[in-house]
Amino acid sequence: MMAAAWRALVREAWERSVVFTQFICFLNVFSNHVAEVHQCLGPSMLPTFNVSGDILLLEHVSSKFEKVRPGDVVMARSPVNPNLVVCKRVLGLEGDCVTVLPTSSRGHVKQVVVPKGHVWLQGDNAYNSTDSRHYGPVPYALIQGKVFYRIWPPEGWGPVLNQQP
Structure with a gap:
């Protein structure tokens, strides 16, 4: 049960970090080219x-x-x-x-x-x-x-x- 909670927490952290990284990449492309x-x-x-x-x-x-x-x-x-x-x-x-x-x-x-x-x-x-x-x-x-x-x-x-x- 404890392992499942940690896995869910890690998955949530990973998904949020991917969204954050995509946002930073978008801002970089926008500020350099638009x-x-x-x-x-x-x-x-x-x-x-x-x-x-x-x-x-x-x-x-x-x-x-x-x-x-x-x-x-x-x-x-x-x-x-x-x-x-x-x-x-x-x-x-x-x-x-x-x-x-x-x-x-x-x-x-x-x-x-x-x-x-x-x-x-x-x-x-x-x-x-x-x-x-x-x-x-x-x-x-x-x-x-x-x-x-x-x-x-x-x-x-x-x-x-x-x-x-």
Whole structure:
């Protein structure tokens, strides 16, 4: 009788661990290939996002199918520090001629043609952003996904719209 109770308890624990493992696998696949929650910190995207960090929903489908357009806000691996994910606006795709604002008030405006397989990323706060003006065009493969919704802070809740530069 005692052995049967232990067997039932072990079977129940096994079944629950299988369900838990399946759920974790689902979450992993979903966050890597469909959508995930991400935080954007720092002044580079002012006034679109707050310095203290907005919580954003990021979808991966657009970047996987190369449906990112100029004006979209994306999260991308930094080309100079792969441990860092940056939040920037796409100003140009491959073949586009981009007007590049200077990094300081004493700089000059110039034109850059984005090379094949790359995008030009720039923060909305042009004078306080480390972006493609510093590290050049970013390989498309470094784009993690497109920001489509802000979920925090509550007063900023809503879709993140494409704003053509």
